[in-house]
Amino acid sequence: MTDLLNNLILGFSVALTPMNLLYCFIGASLGTLIGVLPGIGPIGTIAMLLPATFALPPVSALIMLAGIYYGAQYGGSTTAILVNLPGESSSVVTCLDGYAMARQGRAGPALAIAALGSLFAGCVGTLLIVLFGPPLAELALKFAAPEYTSLMILGLVCAAVLAHGSLINAFGMVILGLLLGLVGTDVYSGMARFTFGIWALNDGIGFVVVAMGLFGFAEIISSLEQKEKRELFTSKVAGLWPTRADLKASWGAIMRGTAVGSILGLVPGSGPIICSFASYTVEKRLAKEPGRFGKGAIEGVAGPESANNAAAQTTFIPMLTLGIPGTATMALMLGALMIHGIPPGPQVMTQHPELFWGLIASMWLGNLILVLLNLPLIGIWVRVLTIPYRFLYPAILLFSCVGIYSLSNNSLDVILAALFGLLGYLFIKLGCEPAPLLLGFILGPLMEQNLRRALLISRGDPTIFLTRAMSLAFLLLAALMLFLMIAPTVRRRREEVLHE
Amino acid sequence: MKRMLSAWRLVLAVALLTIPGGSALAQTYPAKTIKIVVPFAPGGISDVLARVLGQKLNESWGQPVVIENRPGAGTTIAADFVVKSPPDGYTLYFIDITTHAINASLYRKLPYDSIRDFSPVMLVTSTPLMLVLHPSVPAKSVKELIALAKSKPGQLNIAHSGLGTITHLTGEMFKSTVGVDMVNIPYTGSAPATTAVLSGEAAMIFSTMPPAMTHTKAGKLRAMAVTTPKRVAAAPDVPTMIEAGVPGFESVLWNGILMPPKTPKGIIDKINSEMRRILQMPDVKERFFAQGGEISAGAPEQLAAHLKSEIEKWGKIIKASGARAD
Numbered sequence: 136m137t138d139l140l141n142n143l144i145l146g147f148s149v150a151l152t153p154m155n156l157l158y159c160f161i162g163a164s165l166g167t168l169i170g171v172l173p174g175i176g177p178i179g180t181i182a183m184l185l186p187a188t189f190a191l192p193p194v195s196a197l198i199m200l201a202g203i204y205y206g207a208q209y210g211g212s213t214t215a216i217l218v219n220l221p222g223e224s225s226s227v228v229t230c231l232d233g234y235a236m237a238r239q240g241r242a243g244p245a246l247a248i249a250a251l252g253s254l255f256a257g258c259v260g261t262l263l264i265v266l267f268g269p270p271l272a273e274l275a276l277k278f279a280a281p282e283y284t285s286l287m288i289l290g291l292v293c294a295a296v297l298a299h300g301s302l303i304n305a306f307g308m309v310i311l312g313l314l315l316g317l318v319g320t321d322v323y324s325g326m327a328r329f330t331f332g333i334w335a336l337n338d339g340i341g342f343v344v345v346a347m348g349l350f351g352f353a354e355i356i357s358s359l360e361q362k363e364k365r366e367l368f369t370s371k372v373a374g375l376w377p378t379r380a381d382l383k384a385s386w387g388a389i390m391r392g393t394a395v396g397s398i399l400g401l402v403p404g405s406g407p408i409i410c411s412f413a414s415y416t417v418e419k420r421l422a423k424e425p426g427r428f429g430k431g432a433i434e435g436v437a438g439p440e441s442a443n444n445a446a447a448q449t450t451f452i453p454m455l456t457l458g459i460p461g462t463a464t465m466a467l468m469l470g471a472l473m474i475h476g477i478p479p480g481p482q483v484m485t486q487h488p489e490l491f492w493g494l495i496a497s498m499w500l501g502n503l504i505l506v507l508l509n510l511p512l513i514g515i516w517v518r519v520l521t522i523p524y525r526f527l528y529p530a531i532l533l534f535s536c537v538g539i540y541s542l543s544n545n546s547l548d549v550i551l552a553a554l555f556g557l558l559g560y561l562f563i564k565l566g567c568e569p570a571p572l573l574l575g576f577i578l579g580p581l582m583e584q585n586l587r588r589a590l591l592i593s594r595g596d597p598t599i600f601l602t603r604a605m606s607l608a609f610l611l612l613a614a615l616m617l618f619l620m621i622a623p624t625v626r627r628r629r630e631e632v633l634h635e
Numbered sequence: 636m637k638r639m640l641s642a643w644r645l646v647l648a649v650a651l652l653t654i655p656g657g658s659a660l661a662q663t664y665p666a667k668t669i670k671i672v673v674p675f676a677p678g679g680i681s682d683v684l685a686r687v688l689g690q691k692l693n694e695s696w697g698q699p700v701v702i703e704n705r706p707g708a709g710t711t712i713a714a715d716f717v718v719k720s721p722p723d724g725y726t727l728y729f730i731d732i733t734t735h736a737i738n739a740s741l742y743r744k745l746p747y748d749s750i751r752d753f754s755p756v757m758l759v760t761s762t763p764l765m766l767v768l769h770p771s772v773p774a775k776s777v778k779e780l781i782a783l784a785k786s787k788p789g790q791l792n793i794a795h796s797g798l799g800t801i802t803h804l805t806g807e808m809f810k811s812t813v814g815v816d817m818v819n820i821p822y823t824g825s826a827p828a829t830t831a832v833l834s835g836e837a838a839m840i841f842s843t844m845p846p847a848m849t850h851t852k853a854g855k856l857r858a859m860a861v862t863t864p865k866r867v868a869a870a871p872d873v874p875t876m877i878e879a880g881v882p883g884f885e886s887v888l889w890n891g892i893l894m895p896p897k898t899p900k901g902i903i904d905k906i907n908s909e910m911r912r913i914l915q916m917p918d919v920k921e922r923f924f925a926q927g928g929e930i931s932a933g934a935p936e937q938l939a940a941h942l943k944s945e946i947e948k949w950g951k952i953i954k955a956s957g958a959r960a961d
Contacts, residue, residue, distance in 0.1 A: 178676075182682060185686055186687060189687070189690070189922070276834040278834075279834060322822075323821055324798075325958060334711060334712055334715075337707065337709065338706070457833075457853075458846070458850060459829075459830050459833065470680065470683050478852065479849060480849045480850065482853060543707055584823070591820055
């Protein structure tokens, strides 16, 4: 215990030097800014700033880069809530209830709860790293292809939970998303699928392109159509702070979201979006009135926001302790460490304790700085909503297009986003929901890859999914969820038949 | 009258200024932003190396140097872009073995010719791959591994980072050279592939140096051999594949710089000598070394010859393995 205390003291002494505090602040602010701006994300920014950090000592460089990463999580939720534009891929889920709250004039409470939930989750995440770092990372290694496949199947089944309309509608959207996710080159045979000979599609359609189009652009088109209703919403801004009822409703969601995010963040390849979506599912399942979700339930903002911030902290664990990067951004941080001459692995904790503990201490400080930064800004953000829409939407469009283009310097991406915007508008008119599509889009290809990999490893034996404990657990859970979803319909049908 | 004369003088002056002259260009070069096209997403090894070089170039020439990431379609999109760029010396193309040597044979039809449509500038670095094994595999040397694989055909799994990547093709080269039957397990990228070997899902991988060094030092993976003809300074106790008993086995991951076709020789030489100077700087050397690589700055002709031989060598292996990307 004293060991831990000594380490923490060492960490804080490193993190609290004026220079490191400055870098933490710069990183966090920059992260928030790029989180707000659509398109460009933490990975691009970190890559761009990497050479600039060469002159800095490794600790300061890492502190700043890490600040950019988790700062982006905070920033992404701002645009998601205000204008239904997911600034970061992980904030897509926040769009659902966050934007609904904004339309009811409750953008302030939504933003505040997102920030506070993220702070709590960040603190817990940091604590977890401190207490359980290496053993947790070992757990992440237990995930192999069969477990991933079953987890993805569970995710696909739960995707229908995201919808609050007809079940068939939701599953249809999931399958459509799956089909869209198939576009690209097959990992196993090298054949191009659904690319129609367009080279740029060989790597598939980008997630940001689909998300921005379906959520952001479609919303703009739809809002332009309902001009009168739009103005009503922006003029009605209720208080800036969450009410006591809000806090009471959210604290459970925040706890659960943190738990979900911390655990799922460890799994390599899961990414913050899966964590926030899982939290949303949990909240909707546990709510007394699931019908409120999608119409401004504050739990739908509190849970996912906590989850994705907790995940942002715990993704560092496998990277720092074992040298295994769980996401592309972590791989980049790994590269940054190597370039600074520090090969990551279990020996980082023992050979460079000031780096390890300094980074952890600064992550906690960074979360604090972010909340102090973001809370006062809420008033300004809410004022943004009162800008006349005819000025607001061209600005949004411009920033979005620039952001999308900046991803791969390819204009096809912008055109695709526009097409998805049209598609999203069609969906709004038809009453179809884009969220299940997005999930099918992400989870479908992942499931396919892992399914084929699992079968390749087992040499074609399908029982591998049932003989491995975690995989079996996920599959049973998926079957249960499916049953719970269909059962009410079945019961109703039976009652109808009985009545006759 | 005077006004007309001065007007004519102005026209004449402007006309003279716009006459393009190769040597004149080289004298005033560089006069504006230089663009380094990187055919990978930000964050990969090649991208980071390109950024190091770009920053140093900016410091020595005083002109802004911009890194333009154009990932996609296995780097063919970036290549196509470079081919169509003007040969004025302001577009550099930072490549690695995949973009040219491998793609030339992997894709049945490319919109450019890998040798004719580019002007080689220099070979920048060479890094080996390292064969690493999961500790549970009962083989302490490459010879033991080959014997084990021969006794268990079709049972060992070898991971790789994607069809047509150097890790995949090196594995194919190994299998065909020593005559063993192992099952390829593809992953999307070297990080998931290495993680798979760490967890034991696959038995081995021909890994790039950074993750290999990390995990072998930590004892999580067993280093078997490096794939360069000579031992590397980053891992002096690891034998080469040739020493370990596989004669003639060589697979080097290299990075190079190319430029659009018909770039004037003066500009190419200028960039070549400047890059050579940069690569001798101790801090640059240190950063490259951290990736396990060795600087091999040479003349443009060296890259041209190397490209040719690599395309031939990997072309044979690709054909034998049947891999294709379209």
